[in-house]
Amino acid sequence: AQKVTQAQTEISVVEKEDVTLDCVYETRDTTYYLFWYKQPPSGELVFLIRRNSFDEQNEISGRYSWNFQKSTSSFNFTITASQVVDSAVYFCALSEVSGGYNKLIFGAGTRLAVHP
Amino acid sequence: DVKVTQSSRYLVKRTGEKVFLECVQDMDHENMFWYRQDPGLGLRLIYFSYDVKMKEKGDIPEGYSVSREKKERFSLILESASTNQTSMYLCASSAPGQGAGANVLTFGAGSRLTVL
Numbered sequence: 001a002q003k004v005t006q007a008q009t010e011i012s013v014v015e016k017e018d019v020t021l022d023c024v025y026e027t028r029d030t031t032y033y034l035f036w037y038k039q040p041p042s043g044e045l046v047f048l049i050r051r052n053s054f055d056e057q058n059e060i061s062g063r064y065s066w067n068f069q070k071s072t073s074s075f076n077f078t079i080t081a082s083q084v085v086d087s088a089v090y091f092c093a094l095s096e097v098s099g100g101y102n103k104l105i106f107g108a109g110t111r112l113a114v115h116p
Numbered sequence: 117d118v119k120v121t122q123s124s125r126y127l128v129k130r131t132g133e134k135v136f137l138e139c140v141q142d143m144d145h146e147n148m149f150w151y152r153q154d155p156g157l158g159l160r161l162i163y164f165s166y167d168v169k170m171k172e173k174g175d176i177p178e179g180y181s182v183s184r185e186k187k188e189r190f191s192l193i194l195e196s197a198s199t200n201q202t203s204m205y206l207c208a209s210s211a212p213g214q215g216a217g218a219n220v221l222t223f224g225a226g227s228r229l230t231v232l
Contacts, residue, residue: 045223106159
């Protein structure tokens with residue numbers, strides 16, 4: 001069965017530190033998508049990135065970068081020079097085709113606290 | 117700005133009450149979803165809908181039902197609320213996927229339900 005594991009429940013860092021959030025997934029599909037969402041204290045999940053299974057290029061967007069490695073079934077997320085505004089719960093998710101429909105399977109989330 | 121609006125941010129209900137959680141989106145999206153978020157469990161899919169008057173069970177549909185009479189509105193119904201349904205409920209919508217599981221979800225801010 002499809003599964004997403006975010007082993008880090010909580011991470012606490014001091015501002016300007018780099019931090020990596022781990023995501024490991026399991027799937028039997030050859031075509032799939034991986035996502036990261038951010039949930040700030042306001043509650044609304046915000047889309048950060050989508051990556052398809054055929055594109056293993058790493059991506060960088062400002063202070064955010066993502067490392068996708070099919071060989072280890074991982075899609076890790078790094079924040080460089082963290083800021084207090086990065087404090088949130090971060091979710092990794094995997095697409096699943098079930099019964100002809102597309103669904104997302106979410107990990108349990110990692111709560112990141114960035115302290116001044 | 118595209119929006120998914122959940123009518124109530126906080127609700128307190130008593131055991132056995134019928135509870136309606138309303139969700140409206142203004143993006144003309146075909147797909148709508150209800151998730152439940154609990155600490156340590158991430159987001160779990162309750163029900164989803166790919167069209168008006170159409171519904172499909174997610175991973176944890178027991179104790180819930182849904183209604184989609186109009187494209188923009190997707191309601192989650194707890195026929196007889198129980199204390200184990202105390203949780204954060206998140207509504208989301210998406211346009212049709214660009215391939216298997218490509219859907220980017222737009223989320224509402226969530227409805228935190230407490231059942232006493």
